[in-house]
Amino acid sequence: MFSLKTLLMTLFLLSLAYLQATASENQPLIIQLQQAVDTHCDDVIDTPYSANQPLSILPNQCVMYKIIVKNTSTKDLNEVAIKGNIPPYTTLRDNRISAYKGTELQTNIISHDLDSAQINVKLTKLSSFQTVTIFYSVYVN
Numbered sequence: 001m002f003s004l005k006t007l008l009m010t011l012f013l014l015s016l017a018y019l020q021a022t023a024s025e026n027q028p029l030i031i032q033l034q035q036a037v038d039t040h041c042d043d044v045i046d047t048p049y050s051a052n053q054p055l056s057i058l059p060n061q062c063v064m065y066k067i068i069v070k071n072t073s074t075k076d077l078n079e080v081a082i083k084g085n086i087p088p089y090t091t092l093r094d095n096r097i098s099a100y101k102g103t104e105l106q107t108n109i110i111s112h113d114l115d116s117a118q119i120n121v122k123l124t125k126l127s128s129f130q131t132v133t134i135f136y137s138v139y140v141n
Contacts, residue, residue: 029080029126030070038062041093041139059140062093067134071126080123082134090138097121097136106132 036045037055041062049066071077086092099106110122121134
């Protein structure tokens with residue numbers, strides 16, 4: 001039987017975390033947020049990443065997020081900032097923000113969280129037509 005807290009978590013996670021992207025040159029970006037369940041909080045997803053499927057999540061489980069950012073312009077972008085709110089009743093997991101170009105870990109990112117309520121990732125450079133994938137994880141309280 002689901003508790004009220006579990007029902008609230010499901011409802012909050014139905015609406016994906018709000019994302020805001022800014023670029024110093026205001027160039028077009030495509031941003032897609034996907035989420036998946038990590039039942040044991042072992043950084044292994046137990047459901048496929050999805051942008052539009054509701055999650056069934058319980059307390060003491062984790063939600064893994066994947067943000068795909070693509071520069072669709074013909075110009076390189078400098079200092080692209082991606083901000084995402086952490087859903088209520090969750091806590092950002094320490095040292096779980098990473099960015100990849102293909103399978104290569106990107107070192108040109110600066111990330112931090114603000115009072116565990118928001119992630120803030122800055123890409124120092126996003127080349128023309130380049131795609132970067134950002135991963136982070138939250139623990140459901």
